[in-house]
Amino acid sequence: MLTIGTLAKRTGTKVQTIRYYEQIGLMPEPGRTDGGQRRYGDAELDRLAFIRHSRQLGFPLDAIRELLDLSDAPDRPCHEADEIARRQLKLVEQRMERLKALHSELKRMVKECSGGNAAQCRVLEVLRDHSECLTEHDQIGA
Amino acid sequence: MLTIGTLAKRTGTKVQTIRYYEQIGLMPEPGRTDGGQRRYGDAELDRLAFIRHSRQLGFPLDAIRELLDLSDAPDRPCHEADEIARRQLKLVEQRMERLKALHSELKRMVKECSGGNAAQCRVLEVLRDHSECLTEHDQIGA
DNA sequence: TTACACCCTCTAGCTACTGTAGGTTCAAGT
DNA sequence: ACTTGAACCTACAGTAGCTAGAGGGTGTAA
Numbered sequence: 001m002l003t004i005g006t007l008a009k010r011t012g013t014k015v016q017t018i019r020y021y022e023q024i025g026l027m028p029e030p031g032r033t034d035g036g037q038r039r040y041g042d043a044e045l046d047r048l049a050f051i052r053h054s055r056q057l058g059f060p061l062d063a064i065r066e067l068l069d070l071s072d073a074p075d076r077p078c079h080e081a082d083e084i085a086r087r088q089l090k091l092v093e094q095r096m097e098r099l100k101a102l103h104s105e106l107k108r109m110v111k112e113c114s115g116g117n118a119a120q121c122r123v124l125e126v127l128r129d130h131s132e133c134l135t136e137h138d139q140i141g142a
Numbered sequence: 143m144l145t146i147g148t149l150a151k152r153t154g155t156k157v158q159t160i161r162y163y164e165q166i167g168l169m170p171e172p173g174r175t176d177g178g179q180r181r182y183g184d185a186e187l188d189r190l191a192f193i194r195h196s197r198q199l200g201f202p203l204d205a206i207r208e209l210l211d212l213s214d215a216p217d218r219p220c221h222e223a224d225e226i227a228r229r230q231l232k233l234v235e236q237r238m239e240r241l242k243a244l245h246s247e248l249k250r251m252v253k254e255c256s257g258g259n260a261a262q263c264r265v266l267e268v269l270r271d272h273s274e275c276l277t278e279h280d281q282i283g284a
Numbered sequence: 285t286t287a288c289a290c291c292c293t294c295t296a297g298c299t300a301c302t303g304t305a306g307g308t309t310c311a312a313g314t
Numbered sequence: 315a316c317t318t319g320a321a322c323c324t325a326c327a328g329t330a331g332c333t334a335g336a337g338g339g340t341g342t343a344a
Contacts, residue, residue, distance in 0.1 A: 035309045074261035081265040082255045089248040106231040113224045119216035123223040177340045
């Protein structure tokens with residue numbers, strides 16, 4: 001029987017986060033001691049590890065919920081999981097594209113800064129002047 | 143004199159977002175008509191464009207605040223702006239590294255899925271088995 | 285004057301947690 | 315049996331950066 005703290009340590013999760021996952025129904029309500037403290041078994045450890053690994057790969061919690069459902073129903077066809085993973089892959093590729101563009105613009109900004117005062121600063125100038133910019137009016141957050 | 147909607151259209155910002163920027167002190171309180179509607183001039187347009195461009199480059203609002211302060215004080219030395227930009231560049235580079243790792247793991251997952259049912263699904267298996275994983279216990283969010 | 289697009293404030297919601305306050309329980313040592 | 319102290323509990327607020335909705339007022343052109 002594992003305490004929540006042990007579970008946290010073993011999976012690299014914060015205790016609060018585990019309670020949060022329980023609250024939103026991603027982790028099941030575990031058994032409790034007479035005093036009301038949570039006690040977990042190995043199934044919960046596995047489930048949490050699955051969640052954390054998925055999060056590390058950038059899957060949103062909703063997607064993880066679907067993946068867990070699939071994982072709990074071994075007879076269902078696999079293509080749903082595949083689709084979710086492909087979607088995530090696409091997202092990652094998009095973000096990489098955006099980051100590449102940002103990277104070159106930032107690099108240019110920094111390279112051209114010669115260290116005078118703000119009036120001549122290339123960094124500020126580039127930020128001011130949108131017309132030199134390669135990136136589009138689209139979503140932010142990289 | 144520009145309405146908030148015009149400002150929004152010209153900078154690719156939502157009206158709500160402009161009001162939000164005003165609320166947190168990033169945009170100044172503009173003049174108002176007798177009826178209480180906001181009216182802007184060109185200075186505000188420039189300022190908002192600066193903010194949006196900076197956001198597109200991934201700068202957090204706090205950093206943008208500093209950059210705006212610098213931009214308003216042309217005599218201050220430039221290295222602060224340079225430093226902020228370098229910090230941002232570093233962050234972008236870190237994210238790119240992470241994304242690259244995620245990308246290869248996701249690709250592997252997807253490639254190996256042969257389309258059976260959930261019990262044999264490579265995607266789920268990889269998510270379950272942390273030991274095959276290249277990425278570390280570190281921050282998420284890519 | 286009458287549409288009607290646009291504007292206003294205020295509040296709540298989003299993701300995925302994280303932190304704090306104030307109190308309780310468990311396990312080990314004496 | 316008792317005491318200590320780490321770890322646990324609930325509940326609520328806060329983070330970033332917006333976004334959406336309700337319920338109502340304003341500006342302008344026909």
